[in-house]
Amino acid sequence: MHVLNVDGIKKHFRSDMSLAKREVLRGVTFHAREGEVLGFLGPNGAGKTTTIKVILGLIKAHAGSVTIFDRPPGDPRAMARIGYLPEMPYFYPHLSLAEFLGFCGRMSGVGRTDLSGRIDKIVEMVDLTPHRAKRLKTFSKGMLQRAGLAQAILHDPDLLILDEPFSGLDPIGRKMVRDILVDLKKRGKTIFFSSHILSDMEALCDRVCIIRDGIIAKSVVLDDLLRMGEGTIEVTARGWQTEMLQGMQEYLESVRTTGGDAFLVVREQRFVRPVIERLFGGGAEVLAVVNRHRTLENLFLREVARPEARTSKEKKEEKLVFTGF
């Protein structure tokens, strides 16, 4: 059963002073199944937060449709089953943590008799018990992020929509949030979250949708990704000469040089030995031979990274000797 259906949503904005349209979403389509952890990955400005806002009914799509538990965004019966953590959350600074969670709980329909016990449990879960009575304006960014997660899970929702849940957290906070999400996953909750931290996505997600320029560029099941081949083997060499590298074209997929080092991506495992022998034979030094498994990062960079995304410093230092033989 699909908990969340997003079908071909389009959205454009106009700047206040201009009539020109800026297309932000160009037909985003994806679905989240019950009990699934779905990652939403994309570079800045790709349309992640806009998609989330359309799902929640904070903005309306110009085309396409969204259903949550078979109901449209904004339907109270659907909204009661959602827990949402916004990106860079701003909470009411005049409230204490307990007052804030009490407000959020009652707004989500939690009964007054249940609420106090739930707040105690959730506050402990996000490790904010000593700060329960403190006003939110005294909280650090990481503490606010944890308070944000607390309000999102307080009413035990079936679908969690989390926009950058790891943002602003220190390593301990990140681990804590990851453990909470793992626990929610075990309890069969559906989790849809965006993040830039790929290791966390790899650790948590069943499936990842990569969004680029307002459209889903790739949707991949993580188990399938890890099963895809053995990855690539990269040899790092120093003291090389261009002619030496050109003489090994048949063995190499690509070569990249930075400073005095050359990074040779070997086409197949059986070519590693002749490559190393030729490097030694030519008087070069082999610094490393690494077997790189295909990771989410590889996939993300391949699908999304563009040359213009690199800094000018990187471009100056990096020179492609030859690629794509």
Place this chain on the structure above:
Amino acid sequence: MNKIAEVALNTFRESIREKILVVALLFGIILMGSSVLLSPLAVGAKQKIVMDVGLAAISIIGVLMAVFLGSTLLHKEVDKKAIYLVLSRPLSRSSFLAGKLAGIVIAIALVLVVMTVVMLGTIVLGKGIVRPAVLASVYLSFLETTVVCSIVMLFSTFTTPLLTSFFALCVFAAGSLSGDLKVFASKFGGEGMKLVTESLYYLLPNLKVFNLRHEAVHNLPFATGDILRATLYAAVYCAVALFFACSIFRRREFK
């Protein structure tokens, strides 16, 4: 209904924790205190001065708070994106707006009650008599504040706090003079002018119906029916303003 009350309670908390509210309250009390100092200048009219200044302070402070709180609280919530947390819950936008308005009105009512207690205390300590007209005048000032607050909420759904304050104060000034508009229409100008001024008369709130200060200060008789009519008028005006505010707010996008 419970959720509207929750939003109202949260807005009330936010309002009373705003420093400006304390400043307004102190300003009002100082203003009333100054009437005690001024009273020796008008021999035999001490109580009238205390009442006159006190009731005027209650009206002015109430309206200024309505403009300030109404124009900033909703805007702050949208601008800082705290509204995402509320609207992503099972709550309609109209309920949110109604709760917001109720919270601000309750906060202002609290300040008006404190100011009224101070004024009545001053009158009683000065061996004066608290007449029903004084209490009726305070009640009407509260209704006036509520009407202004609903107008501020309407403007704040689509414009900035600065423009909201400006428009609301313009409406307040015009509303205080709206009775004169009708007289102006009947005496001067052609048919076109008459149509415009008459339209404005019916569109703008007639805030004169909430002014019973003269009767209260000079111990003049007043009709209870006028108080009931003013109450009904305020309720209808607030409901209409809130209806239009909700219509705009429902269409609003939170980018």
